[in-house]
Amino acid sequence: MIISLKLINSNLGDSMYLVRRTFKIQKGKTRDAAQAAKELSEKYQSVGQRNPVWIYVSGTTTPGPADTIYMDWIEEKLENPYRDENKLPDGIRELFQNLYQFVEDSKIDFFQYYGDTFGENQS
DSSP, X not given: OHHHHHHHXXXXXXXXXXXXXXXXXXXXXXXXXXXXXXXXXXXXXXXXXXXXXXXXXXXXXXXXXTTEXXXXXXXXXXXXXXXXXXXXXXXXXXXXXHHHTSEEEEEEEEEEOOTTTTSTTOO
C-alpha cells in the first residue's frame, strides 16, 4: 500500500485530499453493492475523471459497522462534479441506480493531506 500511495503523492504533489464515500447497505446485499460500486468507479476511471479507488467492506467477516461499504480515492483538488465543463460519462446514471438500489444511507467525507506523510523517508 505504501508504494501505491508514494506513486499517487509523486503525481499529485502536496495538495491532496482523501475522499471517502460510506454506504450503509441493506442486510445481505453488501457484496452486490460493492460490485456495483466497483463498476461505478471503473467507469469514472476509464474516462479519466477519478484516480484509483479502494473499495472495502466491514461487518461481514471483520469487526466494524455491519453491512457497510467504503470507497476511498485521492483528489488533487475538490470540485463540483456538476460543473459546466465536466461531462458525465455515458451510462453513469444507470450505474448509480444499480448501486443505490442497495443503499439505506450514505455520506461523504473529505480529508486534507497533511505534510510529508507519504514521503521518501517513510518506511
